[in-house]
Amino acid sequence: MEYRFYQCFGGKMRKLSRMVDARYKFITKEFGLTESQLTILFFLFAKGEVEQGAIGKKMYLERSTVSRNIGVLVKKNWVLKSADYQPTVQLTKEGKELVQSIIPRWEKLMDDLQESLGYDVLPFLENLEERLK
Numbered sequence: 001m002e003y004r005f006y007q008c009f010g011g012k013m014r015k016l017s018r019m020v021d022a023r024y025k026f027i028t029k030e031f032g033l034t035e036s037q038l039t040i041l042f043f044l045f046a047k048g049e050v051e052q053g054a055i056g057k058k059m060y061l062e063r064s065t066v067s068r069n070i071g072v073l074v075k076k077n078w079v080l081k082s083a084d085y086q087p088t089v090q091l092t093k094e095g096k097e098l099v100q101s102i103i104p105r106w107e108k109l110m111d112d113l114q115e116s117l118g119y120d121v122l123p124f125l126e127n128l129e130e131r132l133k
Contacts, residue, residue, distance in 0.1 A: 024109065030105075031101075034069065040066065043055055045091060050090070051087070052067070053066075078091065
């Protein structure tokens, strides 16, 4: 099959990611977070204490991205990191409170996206994610 450059899967996915990220910026900016930091906070909120390396593997984040962002979150007292050779990380009380304060805004954004994109898009994306694993 012949393809055009504008049909590139990677390019389309990155463009879509940037478009969706632009909608999340009002949350991340308000709380002084990056998208990667928000992802890590949500992951830790859902999973509890985990080995730091597991975050990158499960969330498809580079090891250096995880390490750098964990460092920032530790300095802000939102994450506690063990001193182990393979450190574990978990949310502090303040980190849990932060995530709980973000959730209502995040849920509103999720509702808005569902409304504008359609209610079949999220299951489609979940299926696509599974197929690409």
